[in-house]
Amino acid sequence: MENKRVFAYMRVSTSEQLLDRQESALKEWQGQNGVEIPPQNIFADKISGKTFRRENYLKMKELLQSGDILVVKELDRFGRNWDGIKQEWEELSQRGVKIVIIDMPL
Numbered sequence: 624m625e626n627k628r629v630f631a632y633m634r635v636s637t638s639e640q641l642l643d644r645q646e647s648a649l650k651e652w653q654g655q656n657g658v659e660i661p662p663q664n665i666f667a668d669k670i671s672g673k674t675f676r677r678e679n680y681l682k683m684k685e686l687l688q689s690g691d692i693l694v695v696k697e698l699d700r701f702g703r704n705w706d707g708i709k710q711e712w713e714e715l716s717q718r719g720v721k722i723v724i725i726d727m728p729l
Contacts, residue, residue, distance in 0.1 A: 628691045629660045630683055633667040634700045642667055645696045652694060652725050660694070672703035675711055689719025697726045 633645040645667075653659060666683040675681075687693065693715065695701045701724070702708040715722060 628664065628688070629658055629694060630664045630666065630687065630691060631660050631694045632680060632683060632701065633665070633696065634672055634677070634680070635667075635669050636671050638669045640669065645700060648696045648725050649694065652723075672699065672701070673707075674704075675702060675707055684715075687715065687718065687720045691719075692721045692723060694723045694725065696724075698724050 631649050633642050633649070635642060635645075649660070649665070664683075664686075666679040668677040668679045670677050683693075698708065701722075702711065712722060
């Protein structure tokens with residue numbers, strides 16, 4: 624993964640919930656893959672996954688470019704609505720962004 628920009632996205636549904644499990648999984652993934660994701664490339668939202676109109680997700684999405692890698696712990700952290708997930712996945716893929724779901728290696 625040399626010379627590729629790597630981003631991470633985490634999400635919980637409410638402000639009371641913690642990102643701990645996702646942060647731990649991300650650290651473990653980085654160690655296993657010899658990748659260090661810069662703090663400025665890690666984005667998180669505390670909002671329902673029913674919509675992709677999430678402040679930090681949208682900020683990250685603006686930065687993503689062809690060749691970048693987006694790491695997410697679980698598919699449901701990416702989103703809750705299957706049609707929305709497919710649409711976002713397709714859009715990012717068409718832009719040349721590779722999406723890695725840690726708990727769903729393909």
